[in-house]
Amino acid sequence: MSSDIYRDLRAKAEGQVALQWLLPLIEQSQHELDASRHGDMPRWRAALDRLPPAEPLLDGSAEAPVLGRPVADQSRLKASLMDLHPWRKGPLDVGGQFIDTEWRSDWKWSRLAPHLELSDRLVLDVGCGNGYYGWRMLGAGADCVVGLDPTLVFVMQWLAARHYSGAVNNFVLPLGIEALPEARRCFDTVFSMGVLYHRKDACGHLRHLFGQVKPGGQLVLETLVLEGDEERELRPQGRYARMRNVWSVPSVPRLQRWLRQAGLPAGRVLDVTPTSETEQRSTEWMTFESLRECLDPENPRKTVEGHPAPLRACLLVDVPA
Numbered sequence: 001m002s003s004d005i006y007r008d009l010r011a012k013a014e015g016q017v018a019l020q021w022l023l024p025l026i027e028q029s030q031h032e033l034d035a036s037r038h039g040d041m042p043r044w045r046a047a048l049d050r051l052p053p054a055e056p057l058l059d060g061s062a063e064a065p066v067l068g069r070p071v072a073d074q075s076r077l078k079a080s081l082m083d084l085h086p087w088r089k090g091p092l093d094v095g096g097q098f099i100d101t102e103w104r105s106d107w108k109w110s111r112l113a114p115h116l117e118l119s120d121r122l123v124l125d126v127g128c129g130n131g132y133y134g135w136r137m138l139g140a141g142a143d144c145v146v147g148l149d150p151t152l153v154f155v156m157q158w159l160a161a162r163h164y165s166g167a168v169n170n171f172v173l174p175l176g177i178e179a180l181p182e183a184r185r186c187f188d189t190v191f192s193m194g195v196l197y198h199r200k201d202a203c204g205h206l207r208h209l210f211g212q213v214k215p216g217g218q219l220v221l222e223t224l225v226l227e228g229d230e231e232r233e234l235r236p237q238g239r240y241a242r243m244r245n246v247w248s249v250p251s252v253p254r255l256q257r258w259l260r261q262a263g264l265p266a267g268r269v270l271d272v273t274p275t276s277e278t279e280q281r282s283t284e285w286m287t288f289e290s291l292r293e294c295l296d297p298e299n300p301r302k303t304v305e306g307h308p309a310p311l312r313a314c315l316l317v318d319v320p321a
Helices: 007-014 017-035 041-049 074-082 105-115 132-139 152-165 202-210 252-261
Strands: 092-094 097-099 122-126 144-148 170-173 187-193 213-224 268-274 299-303 311-318
Touching: 007 017, 007 144, 017 170, 041 074, 041 152, 074 097, 092 152, 105 132, 105 213, 105 268, 105 311, 122 132, 132 144, 132 170, 152 170, 187 202, 202 213, 202 252, 213 252, 252 311
Parallel strands: 122 144, 122 187, 144 170, 187 213
Antiparallel strands: 092 097, 213 311, 268 311
């Protein structure tokens, strides 16, 4: 693993006055990885060190972004990548190894991509996981993607992918959005996908996102919602679909009210789609329980707790200039 993981992002921030506020966060991220006492860190580091070399390549336009040309020793590559289990966002083609992740994230991207203009944009991706969407954003013409995700194994997966992509402008920092200063207003496009329902203060999260978007920029919001046109929300007592930290699931009208309360326009609804067992499922690369185990086997329109089954909405919010 490189001793200076964020060298390229640091150079970019040093060269642009508007991004120099990122420098302390870059140093914090480097320290977090260098000093981490996570029990799996030695295994993850060893997995990265065992990755076979390959000629760098990035094709972010593919449903499974192609990262690196195929390596000769596929068995060694697969064993190294398997040590970074579980792989949740994808699919990915890393060094010629197809990683069939838990989520068909390409399906979500296909719902969003026709509505986005990312050419030459500086993008923030909150809750980015292993950087899958960042590769797709670069494939759509983005200039640079800064991703945030505090889950260290996802940062390790990004490093494995970056080993094969080469030095391209998709970065994953091991931080949550709370690490970002308020109201920097420097990103052309901000993504928050699959995060809002994990935030105890939904409006506070939206205000924090708003503070990162340039005037005239865009916020892309994807979250769990309730079906129907009435303004209401579910506040699960205990778990929702076996997740412990789901604080609230709004209807779309309630979600749009939250956006207005945060100082944003209500946004355009791009898509509302139930999550299916073909979009989220266990695979060889993510062997833990997945959606199937979270639904009532007698009534798959309900979770095992009796709540409405997962329904996800994508909204695009144009921030006034």
